[in-house]
Structures are given as C-alpha cells and as structure tokens.
Amino acid sequence: SCNKDDDQPAAPQTLYERLGGKNAISAVVDQFIANVAADPKMKRTFQPLLDDVAKGNTARVTSLRNNLIDQIGQASGGPEKYMGKDMVTAHKGMKITDDEFNSLVADLVASLNKFSVPSKEQGELLSVLGGLKGQIVNQ
Ligand code: HEM
Numbered sequence: 001s002c003n004k005d006d007d008q009p010a011a012p013q014t015l016y017e018r019l020g021g022k023n024a025i026s027a028v029v030d031q032f033i034a035n036v037a038a039d040p041k042m043k044r045t046f047q048p049l050l051d052d053v054a055k056g057n058t059a060r061v062t063s064l065r066n067n068l069i070d071q072i073g074q075a076s077g078g079p080e081k082y083m084g085k086d087m088v089t090a091h092k093g094m095k096i097t098d099d100e101f102n103s104l105v106a107d108l109v110a111s112l113n114k115f116s117v118p119s120k121e122q123g124e125l126l127s128v129l130g131g132l133k134g135q136i137v138n139q
Contacts, residue, residue: 014077015124019117022073022080028111029068033061035107042103045094075128087135096137105130 019025036042037050052060063084073080084090105126112122 015121015128016073016076016078018121019076019125022069022078024115025072025076025078026065026069028108028115028117029065029072031111031114032068032108033065035110036104039103039107041100042107045096045100072125072129076125087132088139091136091139094139096139098137101133101137 016025019028036046037053043050049060049064052058067082067084070080071082071084074082108129109122109126112125117125
C-alpha cells in the first residue's frame with residue numbers, strides 16, 4: 001500500500017486487550033468470587049470472609065475483588081498496579097493444599113467459560129497465575 005499507515009503490521013494485542021480490558025476482567029472476577037463463595041471446597045479458607053459478608057461487612061470482599069482485578073490487569077499487560085500483599089504473605093498460615101488450589105482454579109475457569117473467554121486466552125492467564133502456585137500452596 002502507498003498509505004504509510006498500512007506499512008506496519010498491527011501491534012500485537014496484549015492478553016489484557018484480548019481479555020477485553022478492565023470491565024471484562026472485573027466481570028470475570030465477580031463471577032469467580034461468587035463461584036468461590038458457593039464452593040464447599042473453599043469453605044475452610046474463606047469462612048472468615050463469608051462471615052463478614054453475612055454480617056453485612058463487605059469491605060473485605062471488596063478489597064479482595066479490587067486486588068484481584070489489579071493483579072490480573074497487571075499480569076496481563078494492563079495499566080493496573082497490584083498494591084496488595086505478596087502471595088506468600090497473603091496466604092501464610094492457611095496451609096492451602098494442592099486440591100484446594102486446583103478447586104480455586106476450576107472456579108476461575110468456570111467464570112472464564114461463562115464469559116466465553118477463548119481457550120488461548122484462558123491458557124495464557126492460567127499459566128501466569130499457575131506460576132504463583134509455589135508461593136500460595138503449603139504456606
Ligand atoms: C493463583 C491463585 C491465587 C491467586 C492469584 C490469589 C490471589 C489472592 C489475592 C490477590 C489476595 C488478597 C491479598 C491482600 O489482601 O492483599 C488473596 C487473599 C486470599 N486468598 Fe488467594 N489467591 C490464589 C489462590 C488461593 C487459594 C488456592 C486459596 C484457598 C484455597 C486462597 C485463599 C485466599 C484467602 C482466604 C484470602 C484472604 C481473603 C480475606 O479474608 O481477605 N487463595 N489471594
């Protein structure tokens with residue numbers, strides 16, 4: 001083409017862009033939290049948070065939600081900056097098992113499926129988050 005704007009290949013889209021940006025990530029996180037709250041395998045570790053919500057205190061779940069949106073946003077190449085605890089500190093003393101970790105990932109996948117996130121993008125996101133497993137399990 002003679003149009004110089006067409007000479008460059010399109011910039012590759014970041015995972016963040018392919019996921020649909022902050023609004024789409026927020027919707028996935030909200031459904032993910034709903035799945036976790038309803039998952040009997042998450043009861044052991046999330047009971048304190050569920051108790052707060054039952055008492056009408058949503059500050060803790062809101063903070064978790066916003067931290068997850070920032071964490072996924074940052075990890076996928078978006079402008080968000082994760083300001084929460086590091087993963088070891090956030091999960092210290094919980095003694096999270098492999099089985100519990102896998103159940104939480106399944107709750108996330110169910111949310112990604114609900115929003116029809118393609119398997120390529122699911123795989124990329126799970127690979128980033130899966131890399132954190134060693135900091136989360138058995139702490
Ligand atoms: C890749 C997997 C995971 C990621 C990315 C992740 C991320 C996070 C983040 C960002 C926080 C908030 C940290 C803060 O407050 O500063 C958090 C807290 C927490 N996580 Fe995880 N987590 C993962 C796996 C798990 C698993 C497998 C469990 C349990 C089975 C778990 C249970 C919790 C609990 C109970 C909290 C504290 C919630 C509260 O009461 O405020 N997490 N996690």
